[in-house]
Amino acid sequence: MKKADVVVIGAGSAGSVTARRCAEMGLRTVLMDRKPRFLVGQKVCGDEISKSHFDATGIDYPELDEISSSIDGADVYPPSLDNELRVRGWTDFDGWTVHRLNFGQRLLNDAMRAGVEFLSDCHATMPMMRGDQVVGIEYKELDEKEEKKIDCKLVIDASGFAGVIKRKIDSDLIEKKIEKSDVALCYREIVKLKSPMDEPEIAGVFLGGKYAPSGYAWVFPKGLQEVNVGVGITGGEGKGSPKPYYFRFKDEYPLLADCEVLEAGGGAVPVRRPLKSLVANGIAFVGDSALQVNPIHGGGIGAGMRAGIILGEVAKRAIARRELTAKGLWHYNLRFQSGFGQRLASLEIFKRLLQDVSDEEMNFGFEKRLLEADDLMAANRGDGLSFSMFEKLKRVKRGIGNIRLLRKLQRAASLMKEMSKVYREYPSNPEGLEQWNNRVLEIVQSADFK
Numbered sequence: 001m002k003k004a005d006v007v008v009i010g011a012g013s014a015g016s017v018t019a020r021r022c023a024e025m026g027l028r029t030v031l032m033d034r035k036p037r038f039l040v041g042q043k044v045c046g047d048e049i050s051k052s053h054f055d056a057t058g059i060d061y062p063e064l065d066e067i068s069s070s071i072d073g074a075d076v077y078p079p080s081l082d083n084e085l086r087v088r089g090w091t092d093f094d095g096w097t098v099h100r101l102n103f104g105q106r107l108l109n110d111a112m113r114a115g116v117e118f119l120s121d122c123h124a125t126m127p128m129m130r131g132d133q134v135v136g137i138e139y140k141e142l143d144e145k146e147e148k149k150i151d152c153k154l155v156i157d158a159s160g161f162a163g164v165i166k167r168k169i170d171s172d173l174i175e176k177k178i179e180k181s182d183v184a185l186c187y188r189e190i191v192k193l194k195s196p197m198d199e200p201e202i203a204g205v206f207l208g209g210k211y212a213p214s215g216y217a218w219v220f221p222k223g224l225q226e227v228n229v230g231v232g233i234t235g236g237e238g239k240g241s242p243k244p245y246y247f248r249f250k251d252e253y254p255l256l257a258d259c260e261v262l263e264a265g266g267g268a269v270p271v272r273r274p275l276k277s278l279v280a281n282g283i284a285f286v287g288d289s290a291l292q293v294n295p296i297h298g299g300g301i302g303a304g305m306r307a308g309i310i311l312g313e314v315a316k317r318a319i320a321r322r323e324l325t326a327k328g329l330w331h332y333n334l335r336f337q338s339g340f341g342q343r344l345a346s347l348e349i350f351k352r353l354l355q356d357v358s359d360e361e362m363n364f365g366f367e368k369r370l371l372e373a374d375d376l377m378a379a380n381r382g383d384g385l386s387f388s389m390f391e392k393l394k395r396v397k398r399g400i401g402n403i404r405l406l407r408k409l410q411r412a413a414s415l416m417k418e419m420s421k422v423y424r425e426y427p428s429n430p431e432g433l434e435q436w437n438n439r440v441l442e443i444v445q446s447a448d449f450k
């Protein structure tokens with residue numbers, strides 16, 4: 001049996017960054033992935049990531065063959081396709097579309113350079129338990145029948161949305177059931193366009209039931225003449241697969257006429273607040289496995305990287321103190337949930353508003369500019385939707401034809417504020433978790449805008 005301080009399951013963006021940070025902190029770290037090494041990083045994704053996540057984590061910006069395009073802004077279209085909102089000129093929006101495989105390979109190489117031992121073609125199967133404490137991991141190598149084991153102090157489940165180890169642990173701290181309406185089912189293609197784009201640095205986002213019920217369609221540039229184009233719809237209510245919506249969008253959006261498909265595939269991404277606890281005894285969760293994804297747009301690369309840095313530091317502290325219980329690892333919860341987690345949780349309210357308003361209401365809101373680009377940026381930064389009295393009056397005047405919608409907007413703003421407050425008051429130990437989570441659930445339940 002092998003021994004390590006930490007075993008990280010999954011070498012996606014979250015797992016690779018977490019493993020690297022653990023190794024940098026002096027921990028003997030094993031990172032395992034079921035993929036062969038040369039495929040690590042490949043993933044069906046929109047490939048868009050903002051620069052702000054790199055600034056927040058100190059991770060080097062993507063460069064050279066990791067970059068497909070620089071992105072400087074986005075145009076957001078309502079269902080009518082008229083009165084689009086141009087979100088441009090905001091430095092905190094700047095970023096890139098990345099070459100997902102090359103970017104992922106770089107994160108893995110960085111981890112290995114920091115001292116991480118990488119095991120490719122290894123499929124983690126079961127946690128090893130001593131009582132209710134995780135003490136290692138069982139795994140199988142490709143084409144081998146025999147189960148192997150690694151004994152360790154901390155297991156980190158970074159296996160993506162499937163959360164393969166999380167599902168096998170019985171603990172009140174761990175949420176396993178995720179509502180269908182909190183999962184975006186996506187289908188996307190990378191296509192070569194017939195002619196170059198006029199604005200290859202501007203992303204396009206399309207709202208409304210025709211192309212993406214309770215979700216959105218996107219066109220993210222990848223160079224002058226290539227785009228990553230897809231549709232994500234939130235599940236449930238008999239909406240089925242995103243594919244028919246995708247093909248409708250592709251047929252009707254002029255830019256995509258006669259394009260050549262280079263790559264295609266589907267995937268799922270969670271779109272709600274993070275798990276109520278990111279740790280249990282001897283185990284922690286990071287990335288999609290922890291539901292660390294921006295609920296509005298499903299972007300999770302940055303959130304997982306941010307969490308990975310914190311988790312590596314908390315792992316070091318917990319191992320040094322020999323406190324590998326949930327309580328000993330709680331600092332990860334405290335740092336992430338009251339920081340970036342707060343932002344994600346408040347955006348869940350905004351997502352619910354977008355899911356619940358009708359196409360007509362959305363068209364009206366865009367036409368009358370009830371929300372402006374700086375509101376969207378402020379909400380995305382975690383500053384909520386707080387309007388000055390003067391701004392409120394201006395918008396009431398503009399939205400006078402639909403007071404109901406104005407009221408919904410106002411209520412969403414106040415619930416976002418409340419959610420942020422509750423997340424800033426994350427309990428200092430596991431004993432306070434249920435009471436805290438009840439406050440969260442109360443806010444979520446009142447975020448019904450139908």
Ligand SMILES: Cc1cc2nc3c(=O)[nH]c(=O)nc-3n(C[C@H](O)[C@H](O)[C@H](O)COP(=O)(O)OP(=O)(O)OC[C@H]3O[C@@H](n4cnc5c(N)ncnc54)[C@H](O)[C@@H]3O)c2cc1C
Nearest residue numbers: 010012013014034046047048124160267287288299300301
């Ligand atoms: C269609 C789509 C579009 C998206 N667009 C964007 C976007 O534009 N920008 C953005 O920021 N985010 C986007 N996301 C979300 C983003 O892709 C994820 O949030 C992010 O990749 C999660 O990283 P992760 O490391 O947690 O998980 P993953 O990238 O899923 O990595 C998990 C790793 O675990 C490995 N693994 C799984 N099971 C096992 C096992 N049993 N044993 C060993 N290894 C295992 C897998 O092989 C994989 O390498 C999108 C998602 C989808 C589906």
